Every structure is written in C-alpha cells, then in structure tokens.
Amino acid sequence: MNLPALVLCAGLGTRLQPLSLVRAKPALPVAGTPLITRILRWLESAGVSRVVVNLHHRADSITRLVGDGSRHGLKVRYSWEAEILGSAGGPARAIPLLEADRFLIVNGDMITNVDLNALAAAHVDTNALVTMAVIDGRDGYNGVIADHRGIVSGFGTAPGASHFIGVQVVNASVFAGVDVRTKSETVHGIYPSLIAGRPEAIRVFHSNADYFDIGSVPDYLSTAMAIAGRERVPLDRGRDGKVAATAVLTDTILWDRVSIGAGARLTQCVVADDVVVPAGAEFSRASLVMRENRIVATPF
Known part of the structure; x- marks a missing residue:
C-alpha cells in the first residue's frame, strides 16, 4: 500500500455529547484501546506508512495518543x-501534507476491517475519481445509490441502497476547486456535482467487512461491548480510578480517574474522566460527566 491516509478527526461529535465535550470522539476508549489507536493499527497493518490527521475539537486528546505516529510504525x-x-x-486543506495524487480518507469514528489494498486496486482498475467502501444497506443512513456496475448515481434512501462505511480512495483532483477557507461537504456538496459532470466518476467497493459506527452514545456502548466480547477483554475501567467493593457495575464503561462509592449501582452507563459517583447512587443508561464539581447524568 503506497497510498497515504487522511483520518478525519476534526468533528464536534455532537450526537455523542456530553462525552465528546470531554474527549474528541476518536480518543474514546473501546475495550481497552482508544479508537484512533485502533484505526492507526489497522492502517499500518495494510501497509500504510504516512498519515495525516485533521484536528479541531479537543485536539489535545488525540495528539496525546498519536504523537508523531512512531509508536504505531x-x-x-x-x-x-x-x-x-x-x-x-x-x-482539500490537507492535500499539501498528503503529498499524493491519490489517497485514502478514513472517518475517525468507526471500526472496520475492510481490505484497503483491494479497495485501492478497485479504484485504479475502474479509473474512478472516488471509490467508496460500502456494505449492504442498513436503515438508509449514509445511503449510496449505485447500479450493478458499481457506478454511483446519488446518495440517500432508496431500495437497494448500500451503506457507506466512511472509508474511500479519492484522487486529489476532486478537491481542486474547493475553497479551504470555508466549510464544504462531499456527499452533500461536491460529489453530486462531480457525478453531474462525469457520470462514472464515483464508484462503490462492496465489502462484507465488519463495521461499527460510534456516532452516538448507544452506538459507542454497543460497539465497546461487542469488541470486548470478541477480543475477550473487559469493558474499560480506566486508569487511576477507585471502585468500592460493594459497587455494582453492569455493562458500564469507566474512563480515567473515576471514583465509584460504596453501594452505587450503574447499569449501561458511560462514566467520563474525573467523575465521582457518590455512595448509594443509582444510574441506568446514562452518560455521566462532571460540571462545576457536580455530577451531570444525561439519559440515552
């Protein structure tokens, strides 16, 4: 794999709030390993050697984990x-750093094992400008409409639409006219225009790969539970925390420096950094964060 990769990590993670107010979404722990670390390991295993990460929100939570990338090869x-x-x-802004005419774009909020080398080969074979990795359609979200040849005609909900999993190979020329000073989108922006000008510009790459989306708090918890079960590891318990012997935690994730008091009962919760759960407290299906020295529980 001689393509560099751009990992998209700049988003606010709005659907994951309040957790994403504490850490950027790619920095969330998943069964003992931060999401961004899982993505980088997967890229390295496919032969990728150069990566650009775009940053905006809570950038420090990502750079602490990634550094210069050397720990991940x-x-x-x-x-x-x-x-x-x-x-x-x-x-478009990252292209000078990528230094390539063709590159991977990977969303920073998902886990997959799609074959990147096969994806890159398909992109070259079809002479596409964009090749999007897809799986069988789910609920219409991230829907891609393509014909039997894999040529994309549009995006959205439609019978037989596939589901885009946030992994694609693109030619740098696709972004030639994009203003890097203002916000612009692909699926809901330049891609429809690209198709209008060249109907065979965008193709799909069908895959049976595993795919886990971490778009919302329920998605995050269910993904963490699935990965923990598959890898036979416990759900995250964080670092430097204290859990009372009589506390009961069921399907619950703890981040760092968490304190759980005696007799507390947490069921299907995500407890963010530095949260102090008092003795005897009970929470179910909630995100717990600290605000002004008090615990704030947000149901999901």
Missing part, C-alpha cells in the same frame, strides 16, 4: 482547522 502529520472545514474542505 507510522509517520503522522496534523492538519489544524481553526474552523471546521467539513468533509470536503478538510481534505
């Missing part, structure tokens, strides 16, 4: 966005 550079530039503006 990669060379990592950062594309800083003072204002979020979107799924088209972000790549």
